[in-house]
Amino acid sequence: MLPADVPLAHLNPSLLLLLLLQLLPPASSFFPNIWSLLAAPGSVTHQDLTEEAALNVTLQLFLDQPPPGRPPLRLEDFLGHTLLADDLFAAYFGPGSPSRRFRAALGEVSRANAAQDFLPTSRNDPDLHFDAERLGQGRTRLVGALREALVAARALDHTLARQRLGAALHALQDFYSHSNWVELGQQQPHPHLLWPRQELRSLAQVDDPTCSDCEELSCPGNLLGFTLLTSGYFGTHPSKPPGKCSHGGRFDQSSSQPPRGGINKDSTSPGFSPHHMLHLQAAKLALLASIQALSLLRNRLGDRGFSRLLDISPASSLSFVLDTTGSMGEEINAAKIQARHIVEQRRGSPMEPVHYILVPFHDPGFGPVFTTSDPDSFWQQLNEIHALGGGDEPEMCLSALELALLHTPPLSDIFVFTDASPKDAFLTNRVESLTQERRCRVTFLVTEDPSRVQGRARREVLSPLRFEPYEAVALASGGEVIFTKDQHIQDVAAVVGDSMADLVTLPLEPPVVVSGRPLVFSVDALLQRVTVRIHGEVSSFWIRNPAGVSQGQEEGEGPLGHTRRFGQFWIVTISDPPQTGTWVILVTAESIPRVRVQAQTSLDFLFYFGIPVEDGPHPGLYPLTQPVAGLQTQLLVEVTGLGSRGNPGAPLPHFSHVVLRGVPEGAELGRVPLEPTGPLERGFLAASLPSALLSTAGPFSLELIGRDGEGQSLHRAAPQPCTVVPVLLELSGSPGFLVPGSKAPLSLRIASFSDPQDLDLRTSVKPSFALTSNLSRVRLEPNESAWGRLWLEIPDSAAPDSVVMVTVTATGPEASPVPPTHAFLRLLVLAPTPQDPLAAPAHSSGPILASTSPASTSVTRGRAGGGLVGNPWWGTVGGVLLLLGLASW
Numbered sequence: 001m002l003p004a005d006v007p008l009a010h011l012n013p014s015l016l017l018l019l020l021l022q023l024l025p026p027a028s029s030f031f032p033n034i035w036s037l038l039a040a041p042g043s044v045t046h047q048d049l050t051e052e053a054a055l056n057v058t059l060q061l062f063l064d065q066p067p068p069g070r071p072p073l074r075l076e077d078f079l080g081h082t083l084l085a086d087d088l089f090a091a092y093f094g095p096g097s098p099s100r101r102f103r104a105a106l107g108e109v110s111r112a113n114a115a116q117d118f119l120p121t122s123r124n125d126p127d128l129h130f131d132a133e134r135l136g137q138g139r140t141r142l143v144g145a146l147r148e149a150l151v152a153a154r155a156l157d158h159t160l161a162r163q164r165l166g167a168a169l170h171a172l173q174d175f176y177s178h179s180n181w182v183e184l185g186q187q188q189p190h191p192h193l194l195w196p197r198q199e200l201r202s203l204a205q206v207d208d209p210t211c212s213d214c215e216e217l218s219c220p221g222n223l224l225g226f227t228l229l230t231s232g233y234f235g236t237h238p239s240k241p242p243g244k245c246s247h248g249g250r251f252d253q254s255s256s257q258p259p260r261g262g263i264n265k266d267s268t269s270p271g272f273s274p275h276h277m278l279h280l281q282a283a284k285l286a287l288l289a290s291i292q293a294l295s296l297l298r299n300r301l302g303d304r305g306f307s308r309l310l311d312i313s314p315a316s317s318l319s320f321v322l323d324t325t326g327s328m329g330e331e332i333n334a335a336k337i338q339a340r341h342i343v344e345q346r347r348g349s350p351m352e353p354v355h356y357i358l359v360p361f362h363d364p365g366f367g368p369v370f371t372t373s374d375p376d377s378f379w380q381q382l383n384e385i386h387a388l389g390g391g392d393e394p395e396m397c398l399s400a401l402e403l404a405l406l407h408t409p410p411l412s413d414i415f416v417f418t419d420a421s422p423k424d425a426f427l428t429n430r431v432e433s434l435t436q437e438r439r440c441r442v443t444f445l446v447t448e449d450p451s452r453v454q455g456r457a458r459r460e461v462l463s464p465l466r467f468e469p470y471e472a473v474a475l476a477s478g479g480e481v482i483f484t485k486d487q488h489i490q491d492v493a494a495v496v497g498d499s500m501a502d503l504v505t506l507p508l509e510p511p512v513v514v515s516g517r518p519l520v521f522s523v524d525a526l527l528q529r530v531t532v533r534i535h536g537e538v539s540s541f542w543i544r545n546p547a548g549v550s551q552g553q554e555e556g557e558g559p560l561g562h563t564r565r566f567g568q569f570w571i572v573t574i575s576d577p578p579q580t581g582t583w584v585i586l587v588t589a590e591s592i593p594r595v596r597v598q599a600q601t602s603l604d605f606l607f608y609f610g611i612p613v614e615d616g617p618h619p620g621l622y623p624l625t626q627p628v629a630g631l632q633t634q635l636l637v638e639v640t641g642l643g644s645r646g647n648p649g650a651p652l653p654h655f656s657h658v659v660l661r662g663v664p665e666g667a668e669l670g671r672v673p674l675e676p677t678g679p680l681e682r683g684f685l686a687a688s689l690p691s692a693l694l695s696t697a698g699p700f701s702l703e704l705i706g707r708d709g710e711g712q713s714l715h716r717a718a719p720q721p722c723t724v725v726p727v728l729l730e731l732s733g734s735p736g737f738l739v740p741g742s743k744a745p746l747s748l749r750i751a752s753f754s755d756p757q758d759l760d761l762r763t764s765v766k767p768s769f770a771l772t773s774n775l776s777r778v779r780l781e782p783n784e785s786a787w788g789r790l791w792l793e794i795p796d797s798a799a800p801d802s803v804v805m806v807t808v809t810a811t812g813p814e815a816s817p818v819p820p821t822h823a824f825l826r827l828l829v830l831a832p833t834p835q836d837p838l839a840a841p842a843h844s845s846g847p848i849l850a851s852t853s854p855a856s857t858s859v860t861r862g863r864a865g866g867g868l869v870g871n872p873w874w875g876t877v878g879g880v881l882l883l884l885g886l887a888s889w
Helices: 013-022 034-038 046-064 085-093 100-115 135-154 158-178 276-309 329-346 375-383 397-407 425-438 468-477 486-492 495-499 872-877
Strands: 318-323 356-361 370-372 413-418 441-446 480-483 503-505 519-523 528-535 538-544 561-566 569-574 581-589 594-600 604-613 620-624 634-640 654-662 668-673 684-688 698-707 713-717 722-724 728-733 743-752 757-766 771-773 777-780 784-793 802-811 821-829 858-860
Touching: 046 085, 046 100, 046 158, 046 276, 085 100, 100 158, 100 604, 100 620, 100 634, 135 158, 135 276, 135 821, 158 276, 158 821, 318 329, 318 397, 329 375, 329 413, 329 486, 329 495, 356 375, 356 397, 370 375, 397 413, 397 425, 397 468, 425 468, 425 722, 425 802, 425 821, 441 468, 441 495, 468 480, 480 528, 486 561, 503 713, 519 594, 519 713, 528 538, 528 581, 538 569, 581 594, 634 654, 654 684, 668 684, 728 802, 728 821, 743 757, 743 777, 743 802, 743 821, 757 771, 757 784, 777 784, 784 802
Parallel strands: 318 356, 318 413, 413 441, 441 480
Antiparallel strands: 356 370, 503 594, 519 581, 528 569, 528 594, 538 581, 561 569, 604 620, 604 634, 634 684, 654 668, 654 698, 698 713, 698 722, 728 743, 743 784, 757 777, 757 802, 771 784, 784 858, 802 821
16 A cells, blocks of 8 residues: 655655756657657657656666676766666666566556547546646546556556556646646645645635636746646536636647636647646656656565566566376476476576466366466476376366466466367467467477377367467467477477577568478577577478578587477577578478577567547557558557667667568568657657558568668567457446446447448456446448447455456457457456545546446447548648557557
């Protein structure tokens, strides 16, 4: 629980100096993110404030906790430089340490922050933006969101914790832009804003006039001469009383009603912000306040807990899904050996896993999930698992995998050990979608041995295609299915340790392997530990480097590296440093072999999608987990590992364009240029997806092409493919937490932008709470939307401080080729404590948004985008790109 009566944490004075030096150049308003800057160049955005605050607190953590075995960091080494995650990681963990997961975690927080301006449940709620003089209510919601972030982090659901943290930081930052705190001459953050038992004093009352009329875009003197705290009204809900200030700007309907004008300091542009001249002062205070909030969470979670919250580690998680039936003794033993090896080898090092997840399964049961950050607890739990009983194939593998995905951090590898096909193959599509939503890679190690009869009973003749669900999930997640036998499982399981080394998969040309046809891949100077994995009924293979030196399939040391064979599985480890240039592989096999080339590198990338929005508090891109057919979509790329300070003055690596390929056939679907957005060293790039790609639903892969600092070729591929989904499916709930014994309303929206759709809607909840819906089937024409309501019942027995996952799936008719679309929503259950003001549900006292009647379903013809496309203002900005995120990312 957040403290009530302790003073604000004091900031290190040298850190404050660093903070002021690192503040980015001013721009328009607290627009959502750096992708907004084409609308108002030079602004300090919510994304800037959030990331800058997180980097400052991370640096302070690194200064307070010197790295083991390395010299302590010195603050003076960072003064005068732009503070970058890559530089922090290189200084603390060592050169080349990957910051990808840390930057992904910061991205989750930043997108959740920006989403407050776009999600229908939050964008017009004055309590969430300190608008309409709802200062007390805003403080309650702010502290409530911080408390939820704290509880979710302690429950090890860091995705939900980052979402609630982003919402809290958005409100906190808005206070300094939307209120008159800066105009009152204040030079420090509000001393009581983060402390619920401290009274907010000197607030303007409903009958206190606050603003005079202003006809100009710039309104420097429109606040009346008083010392009371106020904030501007936005829009029409609630309506602005006489004499009160407006938020102001081109999107605020209230600013045309006397007194006209407004007081927001969101940007330096007078068209958006009447008090634009105070933008930088507001940004400085918002940044200081954001650092205070993050420092508070660090204090409450401890350094280890705070590091887990923001993934401040180059290491990944260790996540196992284990078949525990009677025939699985060798496989379970192999998993134990690999886990023990990883724990012992990495204990105390930067690469020690930060999370451990274990989910057993058999038939008919699966779970429970075991998650911990303590390696000894994980090892003890794993050591207690034995192969017992059961044994009829198939098993509940995908149910266990879904449970693991819900608890495994994003950008992780999950390893499934089994010798049986899935009994729950109906979950295949949902698990595929969840792997892409979580950006997790799944590797199946299957000991399928038809000659084995002991331990595994079979009641029927099983189809040779019964493992296709595993193949589908592996393809969707960027993983693989490795078939082996008992005598090889311990050796093959070594891929667990290899995969956890943050390896990237190198693109092959052609991308589809054909026996006897050469495969080409490119090696650049930033790669090391290159491995070639070949799997199948291989007759022979050879590998040739750019100098023409070849190596065949003979085991042992060769001219290019070391070759190992385990049945039908080959691993060739290329000697470091690998020669740069074009390499060739030729495989001859009886069937289609699997070939995968991986390498270790710090130069990688993250990616997101978004679509332009013009109706809302700020311009931006609406967040998408996946592109939607028929809807103009932007690809947003964030390059990691640029190494700006590794060689000062040297040219940075850069990516010039993206290649899009169909999956699994590998045909090129488009090649589009990447445009830098923001400072080059931050690595933000953007591209418009071609309309041909977006014309129909289906999977595709991403490859980035560029040059390193010396002009040599760079080639990187996304770790898993993406999917153009047929419809836009949104699932949202009221901001705040759930309470045992309550019934929570959820909102559902489904929209089509391409073909007519006849869809069935299904819901599921984990844990299995009651969920009802008034929308189970919908027929949509192009550019048509439908809205529905759901009611989630939280039983009295619901565990406090627990997470609920709601999934909605839209599917076509049984014979339809239209792939399913999924929406995921995480919600937090808290037990209210009457003595704690933070525990009361933080909802405004009156309705803010007009909503559909709970008993009705509405369908709107025409502009399904609700203002997303077709506005001429957006045409003038062309490819304006904004980095946002759904609450479900």
